Amino acid sequence: xxxxxxxxxxxxxxxxxxxxxxxxxxxxxxxxxxxxxxxxxxxxxxxxxxxxxxxxxxxxxxxxxxxxxxxxxxxxxxxxxxxxxxxxxxxxxxxxxxxxxxxxxxxxxxxxxxxxxxxxxxxxxxxxxxxxxxxxxxxxxxxxxxxxxxxxxxxxxxxxxxxxxxxxxxxxxxxxxxxxxxxxxxxxxxxxxxxxxxxxxxxxxxxxxxxxxxxxxxxxxxxxxxxxxxxxxxxxxxxxxxxxxxxxxxxxxxxxxxxxxxxxxxxxxxxxxxxxxxxxxxxxxxxxxxxxxxxxxxxxxxxxxxxxxxxxxxxxxxxxxxxxxxxxxxxxxxxxxxxxxxxxxxxxxxxxxxxx
Numbered sequence: 001x002x003x004x005x006x007x008x009x010x011x012x013x014x015x016x017x018x019x020x021x022x023x024x025x026x027x028x029x030x031x032x033x034x035x036x037x038x039x040x041x042x043x044x045x046x047x048x049x050x051x052x053x054x055x056x057x058x059x060x061x062x063x064x065x066x067x068x069x070x071x072x073x074x075x076x077x078x079x080x081x082x083x084x085x086x087x088x089x090x091x092x093x094x095x096x097x098x099x100x101x102x103x104x105x106x107x108x109x110x111x112x113x114x115x116x117x118x119x120x121x122x123x124x125x126x127x128x129x130x131x132x133x134x135x136x137x138x139x140x141x142x143x144x145x146x147x148x149x150x151x152x153x154x155x156x157x158x159x160x161x162x163x164x165x166x167x168x169x170x171x172x173x174x175x176x177x178x179x180x181x182x183x184x185x186x187x188x189x190x191x192x193x194x195x196x197x198x199x200x201x202x203x204x205x206x207x208x209x210x211x212x213x214x215x216x217x218x219x220x221x222x223x224x225x226x227x228x229x230x231x232x233x234x235x236x237x238x239x240x241x242x243x244x245x246x247x248x249x250x251x252x253x254x255x256x257x258x259x260x261x262x263x264x265x266x267x268x269x270x271x272x273x274x275x276x277x278x279x280x281x282x283x284x285x286x287x288x289x290x291x292x293x294x295x296x297x298x299x300x301x302x303x304x305x306x307x308x309x310x311x312x313x314x315x316x317x318x319x320x321x322x323x324x325x326x327x328x329x330x331x332x333x334x335x336x337x338x339x340x341x342x343x344x345x346x347x348x349x350x351x352x353x354x355x356x
Contacts, residue, residue, distance in 0.1 A: 042070035051245050058236050061243060064168050068280055071175060076134070076145065077152050077160040082127060083185035090187035093124030093217075094206060095265075097177060100130040100196040101165055102144045105151065107196040110336040112155060114343035115200040122206050127188075130158050130196070131177045133165030167239060170258070170284040178272035181265075189217030191268055192330075194260030199334040199342055201325065204304070205262070208329060217265045222292060224261030224330075225308070226301035228254045230286070242283060255289030256299045259307030259332035270295045304329035322346045323353035 048054060048065040057065075083089035096116050100108055108130055116128045136144055145160075152158045161176050163169055174193075181188070190209050192200065215221060229251045232242040263271075274291040281287040292299055309332060310319055317324075320338060322345035325331060334342065345351065 042067065045069055057243055064282055073161040073163040076162050077148060077158045079129065079156065079159055080184055082129060083188060086184060086186055089185040091125055092127050092185065092188040093190065094126045094209065095185065095188045095191045096126065096128045097191050097193045098130050098196050099173060100132050102132055102135045102148060104196055105147055106336050110339050111196060114339055115202045121202065122210065124206060126202065128157050131173055132158060132160045133163045133169060133173060135165050168282040171280045171282060171287045174284050175275050178268060182269055182272055186269060188265045190265065191263050194330065197334055198260045199331045199339050201328055201346060205329050219264060220267050220297050221264035222256065222267050223300040223302040224256030224305045226254060226256055226299055240283060247281060252286040253289040253293045254299055255285050257307035258285030260305060260330040302329065307332040309333055322351060326353055
């Protein structure tokens with residue numbers, strides 16, 4: 001396994017090479033449609049101790065450096081036939097890829113009943129996947145994983161890997177999904193990638209994607225709330241802290257906020273290909289921007305994506321008035337009850353908005 005330190009835009013300096021750590025994939029053992037892959041255990045990369053001022057970094061960041069190179073983890077729950085097989089995956093027009101934490105059972109249940117319902121929408125198929133890691137130790141971990149297995153038996157919509165589900169591992173979760181996609185769903189036309197607390201007007205999303213000229217998912221698309229010139233947070237107390245030892249530039253390359261964005265199947269697979277030669281960052285949306293830049297592609301702005309909520313309303317306005325959401329694609333930060341109510345409100349045939 002080669003460990004890379006991010007140096008310039010997309011150039012790397014090799015710090016250390018451990019032979020034989022990556023290994024070859026062993027044929028899957030099949031049990032109840034769940035594929036379990038066996039990989040050599042990923043060892044701690046002690047060479048990072050030599051990084052300048054490494055000992056001054058917070059413990060959580062030191063730990064990230066030690067295991068930054070680890071990209072292969074056992075699958076606990078798999079969905080090998082979710083897209084109808086690799087060859088049949090072209091029938092999936094929109095794949096909803098929802099980042100969820102293991103304990104967020106209630107959120108997942110709400111999304112299944114609302115905007116993430118698997119259906120034939122406007123003559124095209126929508127499919128749903130929750131991507132999840134593991135949490136807790138021993139008894140707690142077993143209990144949470146049992147809940148996930150029960151969900152899987154009822155809904156068949158969870159991908160779970162045996163890595164620690166933390167904020168710093170969101171990028172890892174993203175890359176593991178793209179690896180799964182390349183293997184099991186390579187011909188899906190479009191993807192929504194978002195958190196489990198976003199509200200999505202799936203009807204509008206399908207109409208928007210169907211309106212794209214000359215793009216059936218086989219050309220570049222990456223759109224959402226575009227962010228340019230965002231500087232890395234250097235305050236070690238921040239959740240978003242990224243030290244200069246990990247990323248030296250004064251600003252990230254353009255990216256779309258990770259709360260929710262849309263991309264083509266083509267672009268998803270390009271990102272995965274680029275990621276193989278770019279060291280992981282703990283900021284998952286900024287990392288997507290790095291992969292796009294290496295491929296010579298750019299993210300775009302879509303005004304219907306609001307990952308920071310609606311802030312342009314007057315103080316007297318009801319920020320949960322369904323008329324504000326009826327024409328949007330995605331809005332971040334919704335509680336389960338708000339999502340449930342909003343979905344039924346915007347789909348109410350008697351809803352009257354702005355003089356209509």
